[in-house]
Amino acid sequence: MKKRGMALGLAAVMALSTLLAGCGTGSTQATGTQGAGGTAKTVELKFGHVLSQDSHFQVMADKMAELAAAKSNGTIKITVFPQSQLGGDSKMIQSMRTGVQALSITNQASLVNTVPELTIFDLPYLFDSIDQANKVLNGPVGQKYLDLLPQHGLIGLGYMSVVERNVFANKAIHKPGDMKSLKLRTMQAPGHIKAYELLGTQPTPMAYSEVYLSLQQGVVDGGDTPPDQFIMDKFIEVAKFYNMTKIHYLPLILTMSKMQWDKMSPEQQKTVQEAAKEALAFQTEYYKKEYHDSLEKMKAAGVKVIETDVNALKEQTSKAYDVILKDIPNGKQLLEEIEAAKKQ
The missing domain is CATH 3.40.190.170 (Bacterial extracellular solute-binding protein, family 7)
Known part of the structure; x- marks a missing residue:
């Protein structure tokens, strides 16, 4: 009887160990931070925008995906969906607020019903140039508007170049x-x-x-x-x-779902923010050339x-x-x- 009890107990321990090991593997959408043995889980983030694959929106999104993958050793995977594949601006804002979608490039005008203070940028001739507007938005004044987003279920990761x-x-x-x-x-x-x-x-x-x-x-x-x-x-x-x-x-704001942001570890959040900052700076320089090239193409x-x-x-x-x-x-x-x- 003792031998039979010991055998049953050993079998139960082995079954439980197998179950726990199985639960510690796989990927997630902004959930969990580590798998079995301390290895980081893969975080998969959907990034939607309304412009085409030839646009500066796509250039920025691709750059951010590349940087996030490199900085996280491939454990943060951003998949980009251009040309309103995930819906228009309004739908994507709602999808981020409910945690269905992770990231988007959101124009300020689409956010004024959510954050009425952003209506200030509707004023005609508020800025004298693209460079002046970018300087203001990337300073303390611009940060003030990003700080208004979390209470509405969004995180503002920064600004693209204004258009x-x-x-x-x-x-x-x-x-x-x-x-x-x-x-x-x-x-x-x-x-x-x-x-x-x-x-x-x-x-x-x-x-x-x-x-x-x-x-x-x-x-x-x-x-x-x-x-x-x-x-x-x-x-x-x-x-x-x-x-x-x-x-x-x-203004164009790189926005993220607060629900998905909160599910990431502090280290993952830091990686996403760093990737965003570098990609936004890259886009700002890229857009200067695209602006002038487009005028020449018109002529x-x-x-x-x-x-x-x-x-x-x-x-x-x-x-x-x-x-x-x-x-x-x-x-x-x-x-x-x-x-x-x-x-x-």
């Missing part, structure tokens, strides 16, 4: 009067719409995917987009003029690049400030902080 939105149309715009009655597709953002109204246009929010056909059919007269997207989305085929109106500089294709009287447009849109600021929490204070940072 300068200019008006493309089948008409040259030299001065404010040239914009009168133009029907322009705009982003669904109160500040953008108000600015274009003050310039005498008919702002027409619509899905970005509909703009090409709408312009081709005369439903709209034009829209606003950065130089690279004008080329990439083939507006070069349906618009004769690209007008350097420089009304808005749109080579016969599109007229017009140097618009920006000062005249700026004066006419200044009336939008009071209207926009009154709906932003502590709007005037936020504007003062940005103005002060621009002078540093």
Whole structure:
């Protein structure tokens, strides 16, 4: 009987050991930090964005995936899904908040319903240049807005280069009067719409995917987009003029699901943040070249690049400030902080 009891006990111990060993292997999506024997588990992160595989969004995402894999010895795996494969901006924001998706590049205008303070960047002519905007956003002022995200289920890992939105149309715009009655597709953002109204246009929010056909059919007269997207989305085929109106500089935020961030170990979080920082710096330099190359491609294709009287447009849109600021929490204070940072 003693021998039989000892044999049963030994079998039970061996079975339990096998079960525990089996539980300590495999991969996870931002869960667990170590496998059996102290080896790090693989963390798999989905990274979605709305632009094509030829875009600077993809360049940044690929760079981050490469850096994260190298820094983690292959245990952090980022898979990139371009061209809205995981949905549009709004859907991806919700997917990150619920922990379904890990990462995305989110434009500021898509976040204003979640973080109303970000509406401050809807102000027309808030910045004078891409470099100035990037400097402010990558300083203490920009960090202030990233710090607002965790309470909404998101982590802000940093800023990509802002993009300068200019008006493309089948008409040259030299001065404010040239914009009168133009029907322009705009982003669904109160500040953008108000600015274009003050310039005498008919702002027409619509899905970005509909703009090409709408312009081709005369439903709209034009829209606003950065130089690279004008080329990439083939507006070069349906618009004769690209007008350097420089009304808005749109911030782009590298966002991550807080739920998935919290499931990672401190070491994994540090690795992801370091990879993000280096990839964002790489993208900022890459975008400078892409911006200028895109303007040259337009000219080579016969599109007229017009140097618009920006000062005249700026004066006419200044009336939008009071209207926009009154709906932003502590709007005037936020504007003062940005103005002060621009002078540093």
